[in-house]
Amino acid sequence: LQGLKFRETNLMRIVEESLAAVHCPDRIAVEVKAALHNEAVWMDHKEMVMVLKDLEQNAIDAMPEKGVLTVTADGDENNIILKVADTGTGIPEENIPLLFTPFFTTKAVGDGTGLGLPQAFVTVKGHNGEITIESNTDPGKGPTGTTVIITMPRKQKFQTKDAKVILHEEGD
Ligand SMILES: Nc1ncnc2c1ncn2[C@@H]1O[C@H](COP(=O)(O)OP(=O)(O)OP(=O)(O)O)[C@@H](O)[C@H]1O
Ligand SMILES: [Mg+2]
Numbered sequence: 001l002q003g004l005k006f007r008e009t010n011l012m013r014i015v016e017e018s019l020a021a022v023h024c025p026d027r028i029a030v031e032v033k034a035a036l037h038n039e040a041v042w043m044d045h046k047e048m049v050m051v052l053k054d055l056e057q058n059a060i061d062a063m064p065e066k067g068v069l070t071v072t073a074d075g076d077e078n079n080i081i082l083k084v085a086d087t088g089t090g091i092p093e094e095n096i097p098l099l100f101t102p103f104f105t106t107k108a109v110g111d112g113t114g115l116g117l118p119q120a121f122v123t124v125k126g127h128n129g130e131i132t133i134e135s136n137t138d139p140g141k142g143p144t145g146t147t148v149i150i151t152m153p154r155k156q157k158f159q160t161k162d163a164k165v166i167l168h169e170e171g172d
Helices: 011-021 045-061 093-098 116-126
Strands: 009-011 028-034 040-043 067-075 079-088 130-136 146-154
Touching: 009 011, 011 028, 011 040, 011 045, 011 067, 011 079, 040 045, 045 079, 045 116, 067 093, 067 146, 079 130, 116 130
Parallel strands: 028 067
Antiparallel strands: 009 040, 067 079, 079 146, 130 146
16 A cells, blocks of 8 residues: 555544644644544554644635634545635645645745655555645635645554455466
């Protein structure tokens, strides 16, 4: 699975480590909302910390003034939902189809390479999950900002530590 190292881990620890790894200026309030009855997940811990850290950095970059960064963890028995939301400028509609294209960036040279969202896409897909982005740039339509939503299975099908995965038998 694309070099991912799956192991049993704790979703809120992933959230906490991602926030600890990102520099959040004082002008931005951070909210963590957890509505999980069970925090146990089967994921590549390090890669998921990186995904959330990149999304949080994008959120912070989108809020040059005051703002709120909200990270939400939710889910049920089978799936988990992670949301990274900001109250920033929003993403213009014409840019939405470009977000997962490597090297698409609106940031100054040196500030961004345009690899955060493409890498997040690859990692989430590697966990058999989905990533979607909702955004509003028009204050006339409501509060501006962006929410990135990740849904993933809590566990992968083949997760027994020492199980050998045989996709098909060599027939004769
Ligand atoms: N939360 C957000 N609010 C507004 N724009 C965003 C947000 N997230 C992403 N974008 C837009 O999408 C572009 C691509 O994001 P992506 O994370 O892939 O690359 P980057 O942040 O520019 O660079 P890198 O992540 O490699 O440092 C950004 O340059 C920005 O224009
Ligand atoms: Mg980025």
